[in-house]
Amino acid sequence: xxxxxxxxxxxxxxxxxxxxxxxxxxxxxxxxxxxxxxxxxxxxxxxxxxxxxxxxxxxxxxxxxxxxxxxxxxxxxxxxxxxxxxxxxxxxxxxxxxxxxxxxxxxxxxxxxxxxxxxxxxxxxxxxxxxxxxxxxxxxxxxxxxxxxxxxxxxxxxxxxxxxxxxxxxxxxxxxxxxxxxxxxxxxxxxxxxxxxxxx
Numbered sequence: 001x002x003x004x005x006x007x008x009x010x011x012x013x014x015x016x017x018x019x020x021x022x023x024x025x026x027x028x029x030x031x032x033x034x035x036x037x038x039x040x041x042x043x044x045x046x047x048x049x050x051x052x053x054x055x056x057x058x059x060x061x062x063x064x065x066x067x068x069x070x071x072x073x074x075x076x077x078x079x080x081x082x083x084x085x086x087x088x089x090x091x092x093x094x095x096x097x098x099x100x101x102x103x104x105x106x107x108x109x110x111x112x113x114x115x116x117x118x119x120x121x122x123x124x125x126x127x128x129x130x131x132x133x134x135x136x137x138x139x140x141x142x143x144x145x146x147x148x149x150x151x152x153x154x155x156x157x158x159x160x161x162x163x164x165x166x167x168x169x170x171x172x173x174x175x176x177x178x179x180x181x182x183x184x185x186x187x188x189x190x191x192x193x194x195x196x197x198x199x200x
Contacts, residue, residue, distance in 0.1 A: 001141040001180070003148075009055070010173035014165070017054060020061045021168035024050065027063050029160075041076035045069040049117035051168070052175045072116055075123040107146050110134055114178050133181055149174045 014021060028047050032040035043066040050065035083105050090098030108131045115126040134142045149170050156166030 001138060001145075001177070003141075003144070006173055006176045006180070007148075009176045010169055013054060013172050014169045017060055018165070018168075020063075021051075022164045024061050024063050024066065025164050025167050028066055031066065037080075038077065039073075041080050042069055042073045043067065045072050045076060045113045045117050048113045048171065048175065051171050052114055052118055052178065055172060055175045055179055069117050075116075079123055106150070107143075108134055110142075110146055110149070110174070111178055111181070114175065118178075137184075145174070145177050 024047065028043055031043050046066040046069045049069060050061045053059045054061055083101075086105075087098050087102050090101045092098075109127060111130040111133050112123075112126045115121045115129050116123065119126075119129075121129060134146075152166050152170035152173065153163075156162030156164070
C-alpha cells in the first residue's frame with residue numbers, strides 16, 4: 001500500500017476544502033451532543049459518504065450531506081446499542097474485556113459505514129465485508145491504516161479546535177484507502193486480458 005500517496009492526498013484535499021470540512025465536522029459534533037448521541041451514527045455515515053465523494057469526484061462537502069443517509073438510522077442505532085451494551089458488560093466483568101471489545105469492533109468495522117452508504121450493503125453484509133477487508137491481504141498494512149486513522153483523530157481529541165482539523169484529515173485518509181481497496185478488489189474480480197482487453 002502506498003501510504004505516502006494516501007497521506008499526501010488526505011493533506012491536499014483537507015487543506016483545499018478546509019472551510020466546509022471544519023463546518024461539517026462542527027455540525028456533526030453539535031448534532032451528536034444535542035441528540036445525546038442518537039443521531040451520531042447516522043450523521044457519521046453521511047459524513048463519511050460526503051468525504052468519500054470529495055475524494056472520488058472532488059465534490060465540495062456540504063452540511064446537508066450529514067443527513068443524507070437517514071435510511072440507515074434504525075440499523076445503525078440498533079448496532080450502536082448492541083455494541084455499547086457489549087462494551088459495558090466487558091467493563092463490568094473486567095476492564096480489559098471491554099477495551100478489547102471496543103478495539104475489535106472499531107478495527108473490524110473500519111469500512112462498515114462506507115460499504116453501507118457507497119455500496120448500499122445491509123448492516124450484516126457490510127460488517128462481513130469490512131471484516132474480510134481488514135483480515136485479508138496485507139494485514140500489517142490494514143493495522144497501520146487503523147492506527148493512523150485512530151491516532152490522527154485522537155491527536156486533536158484533547159483540544160476541540162484541533163479535532164475540527166484532525167478528524168477530517170483522518171477521515172479523508174481512510175476514504176482514500178477505501179477507494180484504493182475497492183479498486184484492488186475490482187481488478188481481482190475483472191483481471192485484464194493478456195491482449196490488453198482487445199477482442200477479435
